[in-house]
Amino acid sequence: MPSSPLSMRSLSSSLFRSLLFLFMTIFLLYILLFPNPLLRSPVASTSAVPTPAGSGPGATSVRHLLFGIASSARSWPRRRDYLRLWWRPALMRGFVFLDSSVGGGVADDLPPTRVSADASRFPYSFKGGLRSAVRVARIAKELVEAVDGRFAPGDVRWIVLGDDDTVFFPENLAGTLAKYDWERWYYVGGRSEGLQQNMAHSFGMAFGGGGLAISYPLARVLAKVLDSCLVRYAHLYGSDARIFACITELGVGLTYEPGFHQVDLRGDLLGMLSAHPLAPLVSLHHLDNVEPLFPSMNRTMALKHLFEAVNVDPARILQQTVCYDSLKMLTISVSWGYTVQVFEGNQLLPDLLSLQQTFTPWRRNRNIVSGLYIFNTREFPRDPCERPVIFFLESVSFGSDRINSNYSRHVTNDCLQGRRLTKNLQQIRVSSQKLNHEIWQAPRRQCCDVLPSFTDMVLKIDIRKCKDDELIAMQP
Numbered sequence: 001m002p003s004s005p006l007s008m009r010s011l012s013s014s015l016f017r018s019l020l021f022l023f024m025t026i027f028l029l030y031i032l033l034f035p036n037p038l039l040r041s042p043v044a045s046t047s048a049v050p051t052p053a054g055s056g057p058g059a060t061s062v063r064h065l066l067f068g069i070a071s072s073a074r075s076w077p078r079r080r081d082y083l084r085l086w087w088r089p090a091l092m093r094g095f096v097f098l099d100s101s102v103g104g105g106v107a108d109d110l111p112p113t114r115v116s117a118d119a120s121r122f123p124y125s126f127k128g129g130l131r132s133a134v135r136v137a138r139i140a141k142e143l144v145e146a147v148d149g150r151f152a153p154g155d156v157r158w159i160v161l162g163d164d165d166t167v168f169f170p171e172n173l174a175g176t177l178a179k180y181d182w183e184r185w186y187y188v189g190g191r192s193e194g195l196q197q198n199m200a201h202s203f204g205m206a207f208g209g210g211g212l213a214i215s216y217p218l219a220r221v222l223a224k225v226l227d228s229c230l231v232r233y234a235h236l237y238g239s240d241a242r243i244f245a246c247i248t249e250l251g252v253g254l255t256y257e258p259g260f261h262q263v264d265l266r267g268d269l270l271g272m273l274s275a276h277p278l279a280p281l282v283s284l285h286h287l288d289n290v291e292p293l294f295p296s297m298n299r300t301m302a303l304k305h306l307f308e309a310v311n312v313d314p315a316r317i318l319q320q321t322v323c324y325d326s327l328k329m330l331t332i333s334v335s336w337g338y339t340v341q342v343f344e345g346n347q348l349l350p351d352l353l354s355l356q357q358t359f360t361p362w363r364r365n366r367n368i369v370s371g372l373y374i375f376n377t378r379e380f381p382r383d384p385c386e387r388p389v390i391f392f393l394e395s396v397s398f399g400s401d402r403i404n405s406n407y408s409r410h411v412t413n414d415c416l417q418g419r420r421l422t423k424n425l426q427q428i429r430v431s432s433q434k435l436n437h438e439i440w441q442a443p444r445r446q447c448c449d450v451l452p453s454f455t456d457m458v459l460k461i462d463i464r465k466c467k468d469d470e471l472i473a474m475q476p
């Protein structure tokens with residue numbers, strides 16, 4: 001029977017209504033079960049943005065680091081002056097581990113000391129080595145045991161191990177570690193400068209004197225298993241080799257950071273510190289064994305002098321910037337906060353990145369490998385007239401927005417016949433802006449300009465960000 005058009009319409013409209021109801025119900029259920037980010041408020045959606053590595057919650061800073069410094073009752077009274085340079089009692093946590101207690105009260109500008117647990121039950125069989133290596137390796141374990149469970153998760157993110165003669169640059173250490181997600185397993189450090197030392201130990205080992213960092217979750221597991229490793233690796237030389245062996249057995253490899261410096265070198269570090277890699281300066285070691293960093297100062301004074309610049313702009317310390325004066329035909333290489341070298345003529349940037357050999361190897365023997373390094377080197381000419389004119393940091397100050405640093409000419413041993421273009425030059429004045437630690441994520445060297453000057457006694461330089469397609473070269 002054919003239905004009337006009217007009844008047909010009323011049927012379809014009631015069908016339409018129930019279909020619409022069903023559809024709305026499904027839609028609402030869908031919204032509730034699978035929230036669409038596009039429909040959420042902007043506030044809600046920002047919290048869903050994944051936090052960058054190492055920065056959740058809040059970027060890693062020095063207060064997230066836990067230091068374990070290896071010392072002994074014998075060396076501590078001498079070496080604690082190194083710690084006074086970089087230790088910030090209000091910000092940092094850590095302990096100095098000694099082999100026996102030293103007299104005297106607690107110094108509030110230094111970390112607290114502890115006597116390491118007795119390690120004499122562990123074997124040590126490296127001929128001619130020091131069995132204190134076992135005690136020192138166990139600092140990694142004793143450090144974790146001293147604090148575990150006492151801090152909220154995320155409060156201690158890394159343990160940092162070093163010697164009492166390791167000078168850390170704390171903001172740069174934290175800035176370097178902030179690149180990595182501390183909740184995962186990381187073993188971060190540097191190698192020895194000497195090819196031979198890396199061959200003898202391992203290219204995959206973080207050399208302990210340069211300092212090394214272990215993310216806290218890895219450190220906790222290492223603390224649990226370390227003693228069993230110590231039994232298996234009695235034949236190794238140092239504490240760092242034992243940590244390396246155990247971390248290797250846990251399946252983790254080295255994350256190499258070129259700012260950690262073991263300094264297995266002797267003599268004058270000028271060549272090394274005037275061509276620092278494009279990474280923040282994290283540590284320096286063995287400073288008792290090299291010449292003072294600034295001539296005409298003793299070691300303590302020289303380090304304090306360097307820290308005057310470090311404290312003003314830690315991220316920029318030793319960063320190398322090269323500028324060209326095409327009118328005067330000069331190449332000027334700045335290692336910020338330390339030295340400026342002026343070359344007559346055009347020196348290409350890649351050549352200036354190779355290290356002038358002002359230093360000598362840690363061990364000098366007949367073995368050809370002992371004089372080889374893990375970086376490029378170039379000759380530092382014997383004839384002073386063939387060397388650049390060298391200026392050392394004189395003073396640094398933080399102006400309203402720019403940082404000014406002065407460098408004065410080092411005259412001892414300079415070229416006596418005089419130089420053609422730089423004869424009268426006495427001082428370099430450098431202006432720069434505070435460097436942000438974020439640049440280390442994808443670092444780019446900065447550029448600089450030689451500013452016009454009315455005198456040939458002073459050279460003024462301005463360091464700035466390079467333009468997009470700017471090249472660091474002498475412009476024709």
Ligand SMILES: *[C@@H]1O[C@H](CO)[C@@H](O)[C@H](O)[C@H]1NC(C)=O
Pocket residue numbers: 298299300301
């Ligand atoms: C280093 O030099 C400073 C100032 O010239 C002096 O006060 C200090 O005693 C010297 N230190 C040593 C270890 O000679």
Ligand SMILES: *[C@@H]1O[C@H](CO)[C@@H](O)[C@H](O)[C@H]1NC(C)=O
Pocket residue numbers: 395396397404405406429
């Ligand atoms: C650099 O030297 C000049 C001239 O002596 C002086 O005016 C300026 O204040 C110095 N700058 C710093 C940072 O000491």
